[in-house]
Amino acid sequence: MPTTSTIRVQVEAALAHKFPSALTPPARMVRPVVPTGIESLDALVAGGFPVGAVTELVGEECSGRTSVALSFLSKITAAGKVCAWIDGSNSFHPASAAAAGVDLKRLLWVRCGVQEHTAIQETKRFALPDACFAAKAITKGLHGGGHGTHPRTETKGLPAALGRFLGSEAIVPRCAEPIAKPRPTPPHYESTLVSASAPVRKPKRAKAYDAIEQALRSTDLLIQTGGFSAIVLDLGGVAPEFAARVELSTWHRYRVAAEQTQSSILLLSQYACAKSSSELQLRLSPMENTHEERTVFAGLRARAEVLRQRYTERPANVIPLRKPPQHAQDGCWKQSTSWVGTR
Amino acid sequence: MSSTAELYACVYVREFPAQALLRLRPELHDKQCVVLEGEAPSQAICSLNTRARLVGLRRGMTKVEVDTFEGVTILQRSLRTENSVRMILLECAGSFSPRIEDRSIDGLFICVIDAMGTESLFGPPVELAKRIRQSIRAMGIVAAVTVSANLQTAVCVARGLTGNVPLKVIHRGEEAKLLSPLLLSVLDLTVAQAEIFQAWGIRTVGALAALPERALISRLGQDAKRLLLLARGESPHLLQPIDVPFVLEEQAELDFPLDDLESLLFGLSAMLEQLILRAKSRVFALAAVTITLHLDGGGSHERTVSPRVPTNDKALWLKLLHLDLESHPPPASILAVHLHAEPGATSKVQLGLFAPQLPEPGRLDVTLARIAAIVGDSHVGRAVLDDTRRRDDFHLEPFSIPTSVPEPAIEEAARLSLRVLRPEEHVSVETRHGRPFEMYFRSRRYALEQVYGPWLSGGDWWNESIWGDEQWDIVGRARDSAFLACRLTRDFIQNRWSVAGLYD
Numbered sequence: 001m002p003t004t005s006t007i008r009v010q011v012e013a014a015l016a017h018k019f020p021s022a023l024t025p026p027a028r029m030v031r032p033v034v035p036t037g038i039e040s041l042d043a044l045v046a047g048g049f050p051v052g053a054v055t056e057l058v059g060e061e062c063s064g065r066t067s068v069a070l071s072f073l074s075k076i077t078a079a080g081k082v083c084a085w086i087d088g089s090n091s092f093h094p095a096s097a098a099a100a101g102v103d104l105k106r107l108l109w110v111r112c113g114v115q116e117h118t119a120i121q122e123t124k125r126f127a128l129p130d131a132c133f134a135a136k137a138i139t140k141g142l143h144g145g146g147h148g149t150h151p152r153t154e155t156k157g158l159p160a161a162l163g164r165f166l167g168s169e170a171i172v173p174r175c176a177e178p179i180a181k182p183r184p185t186p187p188h189y190e191s192t193l194v195s196a197s198a199p200v201r202k203p204k205r206a207k208a209y210d211a212i213e214q215a216l217r218s219t220d221l222l223i224q225t226g227g228f229s230a231i232v233l234d235l236g237g238v239a240p241e242f243a244a245r246v247e248l249s250t251w252h253r254y255r256v257a258a259e260q261t262q263s264s265i266l267l268l269s270q271y272a273c274a275k276s277s278s279e280l281q282l283r284l285s286p287m288e289n290t291h292e293e294r295t296v297f298a299g300l301r302a303r304a305e306v307l308r309q310r311y312t313e314r315p316a317n318v319i320p321l322r323k324p325p326q327h328a329q330d331g332c333w334k335q336s337t338s339w340v341g342t343r
Numbered sequence: 344m345s346s347t348a349e350l351y352a353c354v355y356v357r358e359f360p361a362q363a364l365l366r367l368r369p370e371l372h373d374k375q376c377v378v379l380e381g382e383a384p385s386q387a388i389c390s391l392n393t394r395a396r397l398v399g400l401r402r403g404m405t406k407v408e409v410d411t412f413e414g415v416t417i418l419q420r421s422l423r424t425e426n427s428v429r430m431i432l433l434e435c436a437g438s439f440s441p442r443i444e445d446r447s448i449d450g451l452f453i454c455v456i457d458a459m460g461t462e463s464l465f466g467p468p469v470e471l472a473k474r475i476r477q478s479i480r481a482m483g484i485v486a487a488v489t490v491s492a493n494l495q496t497a498v499c500v501a502r503g504l505t506g507n508v509p510l511k512v513i514h515r516g517e518e519a520k521l522l523s524p525l526l527l528s529v530l531d532l533t534v535a536q537a538e539i540f541q542a543w544g545i546r547t548v549g550a551l552a553a554l555p556e557r558a559l560i561s562r563l564g565q566d567a568k569r570l571l572l573l574a575r576g577e578s579p580h581l582l583q584p585i586d587v588p589f590v591l592e593e594q595a596e597l598d599f600p601l602d603d604l605e606s607l608l609f610g611l612s613a614m615l616e617q618l619i620l621r622a623k624s625r626v627f628a629l630a631a632v633t634i635t636l637h638l639d640g641g642g643s644h645e646r647t648v649s650p651r652v653p654t655n656d657k658a659l660w661l662k663l664l665h666l667d668l669e670s671h672p673p674p675a676s677i678l679a680v681h682l683h684a685e686p687g688a689t690s691k692v693q694l695g696l697f698a699p700q701l702p703e704p705g706r707l708d709v710t711l712a713r714i715a716a717i718v719g720d721s722h723v724g725r726a727v728l729d730d731t732r733r734r735d736d737f738h739l740e741p742f743s744i745p746t747s748v749p750e751p752a753i754e755e756a757a758r759l760s761l762r763v764l765r766p767e768e769h770v771s772v773e774t775r776h777g778r779p780f781e782m783y784f785r786s787r788r789y790a791l792e793q794v795y796g797p798w799l800s801g802g803d804w805w806n807e808s809i810w811g812d813e814q815w816d817i818v819g820r821a822r823d824s825a826f827l828a829c830r831l832t833r834d835f836i837q838n839r840w841s842v843a844g845l846y847d
Contacts, residue, residue, distance in 0.1 A: 066847040094726035096760035111722040227702030286826035297795040297816035335759040
């Protein structure tokens with residue numbers, strides 16, 4: 001009777017050419033981290049966001065996800081590395097990024113789902129009312145420019161005008177010939193044709209899916225290229241019902257690719273869609289008002305909570321008998337606006 | 344300059360019209376091809392390839408006679424192509440010596456290179472001839488090369504070479520001996536002179552050289568002196584060097600209008616290969632390639648592709664051109680293709696052990712071109728802030744990896760950033776004493792807890808695009824305790840409230 005370990009070895013050996021070490025769990029890996037630049041957040045997530053893994057920042061709008069991501073990017077660009085911002089909802093604000101310390105020269109910005117008409121600057125056109133202009137000359141006569149100097153020129157151009165008036169209906173009767181009216185062609189063949197240049201109104205839902213698809217494909221290409229130390233996939237403005245429909249295999253693919261290229265992938269969303277593919281998952285609560293200033297908007301207080309974190313480093317291999325002191329699972333910090341100086 | 348050290352190499356290309364047309368079309372090399380010249384009913388063969396000659400086709404045959412042969416590919420003579428190939432060959436010859444002379448005549452390419460003093464660079468004359476022939480072969484043209492101390496002798500011997508001998512080095516003093524078996528046609532006789540020699544029964548150069556000088560001049564005039572010197576290999580010639588500009592250009596005319604991009608790429612591949620080869624021979628890389636497609640109906644379609652770093656990678660160039668043409672297809676069928684490349688310095692990157700990991704320039708170019716095809720050309724790049732307070736205060740520039748050292752980061756507190764709503768969302772705002780008090784946004788009514796502002800901004804009042812608005816920073820809460828921190832603006836011009844962005 002073979003033991004379980006023997007069977008396991010046999011199964012693994014049989015499957016080795018397809019799935020190497022199929023039944024052995026992968027080794028636990030404590031990844032290197034890059035600090036986010038926010039002290040209390042770094043303390044909460046054991047040093048910073050992991051390198052070569054997917055980190056997810058989940059929260060509603062006005063919860064401070066973008067600020068955290070920009071703070072993280074500022075640390076990376078300061079080290080001379082390059083990063084990318086895949087903007088799924090076209091809401092990136094370069095001035096805010098520059099104020100957060102991000103080197104814009106080292107940041108590739110991909111704008112997805114841009115609607116062309118937004119680019120046109122609205123201009124105020126000035127036009128005088130009609131009353132200011134001289135009235136148009138009133139045309140006289142059947143053919144527009146008639147009434148000559150003599151009564152005989154009154155009928156000048158009359159046959160042509162009649163022809164235009166009657167159009168194809170004009171009939172020249174011939175003697176003893178039955179007059180057959182040409183049958184009008186049914187116009188419905190024409191009416192069903194839609195010209196290719198006519199603008200097609202897309203429903204809002206289709207636009208959102210277009211933007212998500214563009215963002216996912218761009219991210220795929222960038223991860224495969226390699227060399228980007230951080231890639232931020234910003235689905236923060238995308239409603240949860242759309243983000244939830246992204247296939248789970250997409251996130252798994254990103255996770256594997258990030259591990260190979262050693263780039264940090266940061267996903268900003270309203271709904272935790274990456275599930276187990278994310279190494280670190282943070283939930284940010286809506287920010288709170290600080291009530292510090294009465295005249296100038298000074299900032300807001302943000303709060304984050306760790307939803308999941310893989311393989312945190314243990315201080316020692318010895319398992320204590322008593323329950324060890326537990327880490328705090330949430331932290332809060334103040335985010336001040338760019339026009340507020342340090343005090 | 345002593346005359347004993349003189350050395351000239353002559354490059355001679357037979358059947359130049361055919362070779363120029365077949366240069367970029369390797370698929371026709373195994374077929375019988377003839378080049379016709381002349382107006383429609385009286386077209387005649389002016390040049391043909393070896394396979395066509397082997398089946399019995401000859402120069403001067405009319406189109407009707409050509410039609411009696413099976414499987415013959417007929418091409419029309421193109422002087423434009425010939426000229427461009429001539430420039431390419433001259434430029435290639437110019438890489439051996441700056442002093443070259445073009446002695447081409449109709450249907451033949453003849454170029455003389457002053458090779459004096461190049462022995463230390465290229466070795467003995469035989470080696471030089473081999474290298475010249477190889478570099479011309481790399482351009483897709485088969486040439487014969489002769490080397491001699493006398494320029495005219497080199498040209499005459501080259502014209503008299505039979506097909507099996509591609510190289511000939513004429514040693515000093517052997518000129519007359521080598522010239523003597525050649526036919527008189529190598530000497531460029533006039534029609535009258537040819538008739539006279541025909542009548543006298545003189546067929547070869549050797550026979551002409553043996554004639555008494557004084558008697559010949561008394562019968563034919565002073566030109567006979569020149570002919571005699573030519574025949575004896577003693578004719579003096581002052582080289583008239585020309586200056587050939589280094590222009591990286593290739594062109595191809597298509598047999599029929601082409602709609603398919605994939606088939607165009609096959610042609611582009613051969614053309615790019617040539618461009619890269621020529622750039623490489625001068626230690627350059629291609630920095631930008633401009634492709635001009637001449638279209639059916641007279642128009643043309645021009646696109647320029649320039650990667651971040653000059654490169655000689657053909658596959659990369661093909662991919663970039665493919666992606667660019669795919670996103671900007673020509674409006675009509677293609678009749679001819681013209682490529683123009685700008686040379687750039689070959690990229691030298693010193694990598695450091697501790698340098699940060701950066702994207703590879705070639706791969707990044709292809710990736711950015713692919714992303715541009717997905718999201719649009721103007722929607723990918725790096726943002727550059729403009730000096731304005733207008734709402735969209737930036738423009739996009741093509742992304743490139745900066746080589747500068749990053750500025751040291753200043754330790755700052757966490758900054759609050761804005762998420763811009765594009766397009767901005769119009770909202771209804773209720774004001775009290777001129778300040779917003781309540782607002783209705785995304786089907787929620789928010790009571791505004793904190794209102795900061797107004798901050799006024801405006802500009803362009805001197806022209807039509809006048810703009811002006813007031814900004815408010817708003818912190819509000821809905822009845823269901825939904826939180827909102829946003830930037831609210833009121834447009835002066837249109838008197839409209841809208842949410843410009845959310846603080847996130």
